Amino acid sequence: KQEVTQIPAALSVPEGENLVLNCSFTDSAIYNLQWFRQDPGKGLTSLLLIQSSQREQTSGRLNASLDKSSGRSTLYIAASQPGDSATYLCAVKETSGSRLTFGEGTQLTVNP
Amino acid sequence: GAGVSQTPSNKVTEKGKYVELRCDPISGHTALYWYRQSLGQGPEFLIYFQGTGAADDSGLPNDRFFAVRPEGSVSTLKIQRTERGDSAVYLCASSLLALSYNEQFFGPGTRLTVL
Numbered sequence: 001k002q003e004v005t006q007i008p009a010a011l012s013v014p015e016g017e018n019l020v021l022n023c024s025f026t027d028s029a030i031y032n033l034q035w036f037r038q039d040p041g042k043g044l045t046s047l048l049l050i051q052s053s054q055r056e057q058t059s060g061r062l063n064a065s066l067d068k069s070s071g072r073s074t075l076y077i078a079a080s081q082p083g084d085s086a087t088y089l090c091a092v093k094e095t096s097g098s099r100l101t102f103g104e105g106t107q108l109t110v111n112p
Numbered sequence: 113g114a115g116v117s118q119t120p121s122n123k124v125t126e127k128g129k130y131v132e133l134r135c136d137p138i139s140g141h142t143a144l145y146w147y148r149q150s151l152g153q154g155p156e157f158l159i160y161f162q163g164t165g166a167a168d169d170s171g172l173p174n175d176r177f178f179a180v181r182p183e184g185s186v187s188t189l190k191i192q193r194t195e196r197g198d199s200a201v202y203l204c205a206s207s208l209l210a211l212s213y214n215e216q217f218f219g220p221g222t223r224l225t226v227l
Contacts, residue, residue: 044218
């Protein structure tokens, strides 16, 4: 059974810092990995999707990398802003099905 | 609409009651997914539909949970004899097809509270 773990569970940083969120998964037979943002009381907003054949994806200040063989992904946020404060979730889609398996998330607080 | 919509946004019910949660997917999306998110946890898969049929319902926790999608668009998640442990946010997502490379787009969720 696929298990997804995110470290750290919570992170508080001052504005302007660069930061890295980590995601690991136990079964490397994935089709893709997706990073989401969730604001309190809201649904999920997709940030980046990396196909298993890709090593990284970039969008603005966000960069996500994928090392499928080691079962790891990182989300790099450059020059963090208070508006980046949210919970960040990673999810994998396995090759055998269509469901997403999520980690428990990293709660990020960026202090002004 | 432009995105996935879910109604109601909040539902408070008493233990033992029956509830229905509705999901309107993005127009033209054939695959629809239900997830459940407990406080402080990531979403957990419940069921997904390809068209009108449930292609994978292995995530439904027990037979009190049931979902339908009679016309291949709107879906309803039905919970019988609700229990306090059913309290969670129920998220719906849709994708163009159920194929692995299709991205899932999520709705805002329905927050269910069972008293």
